[in-house]
Structure formats: structure tokens, C-alpha cells
Amino acid sequence: MSSNENQELSEVSVIGLGQMGARLAQAFLAAGHRTTVWNRTAAKADALVAQGAVGAATPAEAVAASRLVVVCLPDYDTVHDLLVPAGEHLAGRVLVNLTSGTPEAARQLAGWADGQGAGYLDGAAMSGTRLVGRAEALFVFSGSAQAFATHRAVLASLGNPVHLGTDPALASLYDTALFGLAWGALAGFYHAVALVGTEGVDPTVFAAVATGHMPFVTSLMSDHARQIEDGRYPDDDGTVEVHAAAMDHLVQASGVQGLRTDVPEVVKALLVRAGAGGHGSDGIASVVEAIRKGGQDV
Numbered sequence: 259m260s261s262n263e264n265q266e267l268s269e270v271s272v273i274g275l276g277q278m279g280a281r282l283a284q285a286f287l288a289a290g291h292r293t294t295v296w297n298r299t300a301a302k303a304d305a306l307v308a309q310g311a312v313g314a315a316t317p318a319e320a321v322a323a324s325r326l327v328v329v330c331l332p333d334y335d336t337v338h339d340l341l342v343p344a345g346e347h348l349a350g351r352v353l354v355n356l357t358s359g360t361p362e363a364a365r366q367l368a369g370w371a372d373g374q375g376a377g378y379l380d381g382a383a384m385s386g387t388r389l390v391g392r393a394e395a396l397f398v399f400s401g402s403a404q405a406f407a408t409h410r411a412v413l414a415s416l417g418n419p420v421h422l423g424t425d426p427a428l429a430s431l432y433d434t435a436l437f438g439l440a441w442g443a444l445a446g447f448y449h450a451v452a453l454v455g456t457e458g459v460d461p462t463v464f465a466a467v468a469t470g471h472m473p474f475v476t477s478l479m480s481d482h483a484r485q486i487e488d489g490r491y492p493d494d495d496g497t498v499e500v501h502a503a504a505m506d507h508l509v510q511a512s513g514v515q516g517l518r519t520d521v522p523e524v525v526k527a528l529l530v531r532a533g534a535g536g537h538g539s540d541g542i543a544s545v546v547e548a549i550r551k552g553g554q555d556v
């Protein structure tokens with residue numbers, strides 16, 4: 259690995275070049291930014307250097323090389339342990355942490371970075387590795403608004419950077435919430451593929467129709483968010499009772515076709531619980547009330 263011999267600052271440093279970190283570094287390079295990299299296993303950094311990156315010999319050297327320091331490691335403890343020896347170089351830098359973790363861990367690391375005189379942005383890559391570098395790749399950030407404004411253009415090399423607010427915990431909160439949202443949709447998709455597959459429909463043929471259905475679903479999210487804010491649930495999109503009956507058809511049809519019914523059973527149970535809680539004739543967004551009741555029966 260070559261060291262950062264000349265003293266010219268890079269635009270950005272990337273520490274941790276696993277699956278995600280390597281894609282981040284490549285996206286910065288593709289956007290024309292001078293990029294310094296460090297990785298525990300040197301071969302992965304060498305591969306990036308071959309693509310035009312500057313290699314750093316240590317995490318401290320990587321931190322010193324750029325005003326914007328992006329870390330992407332397995333967990334926050336590793337981030338902290340790696341950066342402690344680099345602490346003296348962090349003053350005046352902005353640390354962007356794209357490691358997955360909990361809101362509490364984000365607050366703690368933000369506090370530590372603040373103590374080093376560094377700005378802090380917690381972040382989450384919401385589009386896997388496959389879209390990194392493309393405009394539709396969502397990256398959520400939270401923490402210092404000033405740091406985000408200063409480095410927004412460079413962060414936009416990764417995709418669509420969205421600043422959620424100044425609380426550093428927000429990015430990981432959204433990360434887990436959006437993960438659950440994606441899995442809710444994907445679980446429904448996988449069940450649907452299995453169901454139409456019992457009649458010989460190819461998954462790709464079904465997917466072409468299913469993706470055309472998604473704009474309707476996303477339009478419901480916008481409308482229902484307003485209903486939830488208002489605490490009023492008009493039945494324009496059908497009542498909880500009507501949807502519970504329709505979900506029962508899906509459960510029954512799936513069972514008849516020899517499928518496991520656990521995916522639609524989860525949704526049916528939610529609708530039944532909302533109905534039992536007095537929302538049977540309300541619109542379906544009222545199920546949020548049944549979720550907010552936590553461990554209570556309704």
C-alpha cells in the first residue's frame with residue numbers, strides 16, 4: 259500500500275472497505291473526488307488504490323488526509339476502537355458513520371466525536387450495495403446540519419443524501435424502520451410469487467405486474483400518514499372489516515394451494531385485533547392504533 263506521501267488533502271477518506279465501504283469509495287472515485295482509503299486487510303485497499311484511490315498506512319493517516327471521513331465497519335465498538343488512536347486528527351474534521359447500529363450507540367459516538375472537536379453525521383445506506391453511486395440510492399443522515407450542508411455535494415456522489423434532523427439517533431431509527439418496511443413488502447411479494455406459482459405463473463411475469471401495482475401502494479402511504487396525524491380514519495380505501503375478510507380469502511386460497519399461510523396470517527391477526535379494538539368500520543390506517551397499544555390486547 260502506498261502511503262499518503264504528499265500533503266495534499268483528499269476530498270474524502272473511507273475507513274473500512276468491506277462490501278459496502280468498497281462501493282462507497284468507488285462511488286467517490288467515480289465522481290472525481292480524490293479519495294484516501296484504509297482497510298485492516300491491505301489487499302482490499304490495494305484494489306482501490308489500483309482504481310485511483312490514495313492508500314493510508316493507518317486509520318489515523320486516513321483521518322488526517324481529509325476533512326470528510328467516512329467509516330463503514332461491522333459495529334460501533336469497532337468504529338470507536340479504530341478511531342481512538344486517531345482522535346488527535348479528528349478536530350475540525352467531519353466524521354460520517356455509515357455503520358449499522360442502534361440509536362443509543364449513535365448518540366454515544368456523536369458525543370465522543372464532539373469531544374474530539376469533530377462534526378458528526380450518522381448515516382445509513384438504504385439501497386444495499388447494488389445502487390450505490392446512482393441517483394436513486396437513498397442515504398439517510400442525521401446529526402450536524404452544518405456538516406451535512408458543507409459536505410452534501412460530496413455525499414451526493416453516493417446517491418440521494420437526505421438529512422433527517424440534528425439528532426444523531428434519527429438515521430439508525432429510520433434505518434430499522436425502513437428495513438421493516440422493505441421486509442413487509444418483500445414478505446408479501448415472496449408469498450405472492452409462491453401463490454401465483456402454484457398455477458404456473460413465472461416470478462418475472464408476476465414481478466412485472468406487481469411493480470406496476472406499487473404506485474397505488476405508495477400513494478396509500480402518503481394519504482394514510484395524513485390520516486394518522488389527524489387521528490381520523492375515513493373508509494375511502496375500505497374498512498378494517500372488509501380488508502379482514504379479503505385477507506381471510508388470501509389465507510384460505512393459500513392453504514388450498516398447499517402453501518404456508520404464516521405471512522397473510524400476520525396481517526389478518528392485525529386486522530382482527532384492530533376490529534376487536536373498535537375500528538372495524540374505520541379505514542385501514544387505524545391498524546396503527548392496534549400496533550401502538552403494545553402488549554395490550556387491542
Ligand SMILES: NC(=O)c1ccc[n+]([C@@H]2O[C@H](COP(=O)([O-])OP(=O)(O)OC[C@H]3O[C@@H](n4cnc5c(N)ncnc54)[C@H](OP(=O)(O)O)[C@@H]3O)[C@@H](O)[C@H]2O)c1
Nearest residue numbers: 274275276277278279298299330331332357358383386387
Ligand atoms: N453490505 C450491504 O449491503 C450493507 C447495506 C447497508 C448497510 N451495511 C452496513 O455496512 C457496514 C459494513 O457492512 P459490509 O457489508 O461492508 O461488511 P463486510 O463486507 O463484512 O466488511 C466489514 C469491514 O469491516 C472491517 N473490519 C471488521 N472488523 C474489523 C476490526 N476489528 N478492525 C478493523 N476493521 C475491521 C473489515 O476489514 P477486513 O477486510 O480486514 O475484514 C471490512 O472492511 C455494516 O454495519 C452493515 O450493516 C451493509
